Amino acid sequence: MDLLRVTALGKRFGGTEVFRDVSFDVPRGSLVSLVGPSGVGKTTLLHIIAGLEAAESGTVTHFGGKRERPQAILVFQDYVLFPNMTVFQNIAFGLKARKMKRAAIRDKVLPMLGYFHLEDRRDAYPSELSGGQKQRVAIARAMVLEPSLLLLDEPFANLDRNLKMETALFIRSTQRSFGITTICVTHDLQEALAMSDRIGVMLGGSLRQYAPPLDVYRRPVDMETARFLGPVNTITAPLARLLGLETCWLRPEALRLEPDPDGPAVITATHFAGHYLCYTLRVLDQDLVVYALEPMGQPGDRMHIRVSNQYPPIFSGSLPEDSCA
Numbered sequence: 360m361d362l363l364r365v366t367a368l369g370k371r372f373g374g375t376e377v378f379r380d381v382s383f384d385v386p387r388g389s390l391v392s393l394v395g396p397s398g399v400g401k402t403t404l405l406h407i408i409a410g411l412e413a414a415e416s417g418t419v420t421h422f423g424g425k426r427e428r429p430q431a432i433l434v435f436q437d438y439v440l441f442p443n444m445t446v447f448q449n450i451a452f453g454l455k456a457r458k459m460k461r462a463a464i465r466d467k468v469l470p471m472l473g474y475f476h477l478e479d480r481r482d483a484y485p486s487e488l489s490g491g492q493k494q495r496v497a498i499a500r501a502m503v504l505e506p507s508l509l510l511l512d513e514p515f516a517n518l519d520r521n522l523k524m525e526t527a528l529f530i531r532s533t534q535r536s537f538g539i540t541t542i543c544v545t546h547d548l549q550e551a552l553a554m555s556d557r558i559g560v561m562l563g564g565s566l567r568q569y570a571p572p573l574d575v576y577r578r579p580v581d582m583e584t585a586r587f588l589g590p591v592n593t594i595t596a597p598l599a600r601l602l603g604l605e606t607c608w609l610r611p612e613a614l615r616l617e618p619d620p621d622g623p624a625v626i627t628a629t630h631f632a633g634h635y636l637c638y639t640l641r642v643l644d645q646d647l648v649v650y651a652l653e654p655m656g657q658p659g660d661r662m663h664i665r666v667s668n669q670y671p672p673i674f675s676g677s678l679p680e681d682s683c684a
């Protein structure tokens with residue numbers, strides 16, 4: 360079985376249940392991210408997979424059976440680089456501990472320095488590195504050992520906003536090039552969506568959904584998962600009639616704005632979100648969130664709203680109980 364299999368895992372701390380019945384498979388060579396609010400048990404789950412923590416119930420089977428359990432490496436969120444060692448020495452550390460010969464260590468570490476864009480920092484100490492460089496050293500130090508499982512705990516936690524996505528795409532490309540099965544725990548949803556083969560959404564003590572990122576975003580299993588992934592517009596009956604739809608729930612990108620002095624919607628707020636503009640509008644006593652690539656207007660401007668058939672509703676039909684917009 361070329362999978363890492365997590366089956367019915369449960370964990371308690373004292374009398375408090377953290378999670379129950381968590382099951383998922385990680386195919387060899389794939390990258391999986393576990394996301395969820397703070398305190399839901401993501402790090403605890405990662406520690407159980409790493410063998411650092413015992414589960415209350417359930418099993419973790421590494422690629423075909425416990426007897427063949429291969430090496431798993433956990434990269435902690437605060438990097439834990441050796442402060443008195445250079446970048447080269449940090450990356451070489453695990454190979455040296457395996458008593459590898461000097462020339463063989465050089466042959467392994469030098470390509471890593473190139474791959475991780477650290478050639479000109481090879482003799483620098485961790486205190487002389489930027490957050491992004493430290494992160495790259497920590498991941499290079501793990502990958503040089505060619506682990507069969509790489510576990511990343513909050514790999515973007517200490518990075519500047521603009522470095523997060525760059526690092527996510529870098530992790531993705533290195534993970535693919537080296538074919539290293541990777542499980543990542545993160546708060547950074549956009550980065551997790553961008554780099555992962557599968558996303559596991561942990562909510563309220565269980566793994567609510569485990570699927571490719573676009574499926575979780577477009578076909579969430581319930582409203583709480585939908586809202587965790589991003590804004591949801593509830594289209595109740597009067598608005599649905601106006602838009603020529605049935606009652607449904609739409610992501611912001613499913614709606615289009617057109618400036619129209621006689622339009623039914625009024626812009627109430629707008630902000631620039633980096634790659635797009637985010638508008639909040641009031642229409643028929645409801646608030647809607649709509650994204651646009653081009654500026655559409657200012658608060659107070661009236662708009663016509665169209666529905667794009669490129670983005671089907673994430674749910675349609677009768678309103679579930681937790682559907683309040």
Ligand SMILES: Nc1ncnc2c1ncn2[C@@H]1O[C@H](COP(=O)(O)OP(=O)(O)OP(=O)(O)O)[C@@H](O)[C@H]1O
Pocket residue numbers: 372377395396397398399400401402403404546
């Ligand atoms: N050793 C421990 N003893 C008792 N409770 C613990 C222990 N470790 C974690 N917890 C509790 O278990 C819950 C899950 O913690 P965990 O760190 O796994 O969550 P998380 O989803 O990774 O959170 P965050 O995103 O904030 O890191 C929390 O309520 C935490 O306080």
